[in-house]
Amino acid sequence: MSHDEIKLSIPKREGQISALFSRGGPREGAGRRGIGHTRKVSVTLPPDAWEQFEHYCAEHRLSKSELLRELLLERFAPQNREDA
Template sequence: MTDDNIKVGISNKEGQLGFLFTKGGLREGAGRKSIGVTKKVSLTLTEEMWEQFDKHCAELELSKSEAIRTMMEQYFSSR
């Protein structure tokens, strides 16, 4: 890809910058739809727990976010 194939433009969202390619561009409503509010957290577990969690995610073909979200949804729906 050459430099003349990329432009920087301002999207419709709060003046954020975005990269525009020669085809397509920034479009309102484009991309993956949000399922909620994103908040970053830090989680400390033992090595053994991380290994179990990674194995669980791999077996079910889930991202870590999907696995944690599923666990939390199950926990709160059973209360």
């Protein structure tokens, strides 16, 4: 690939880096639709609890975020759950 096939783009959102190739590239509104607002949270657990948590996620093929989302929605927003 030659250098003249790459275009640099000024990011529209903070923290986003874009490299545009001669065709295509990021488009406003493209990609997976969000399911809510993202907030970062730190959780402190004993090492054995982390081990159980990670084992459960691996065994059930869930990301940590998926499991935490499921547990929190079950507790705080049961009307939003599909099986409720």
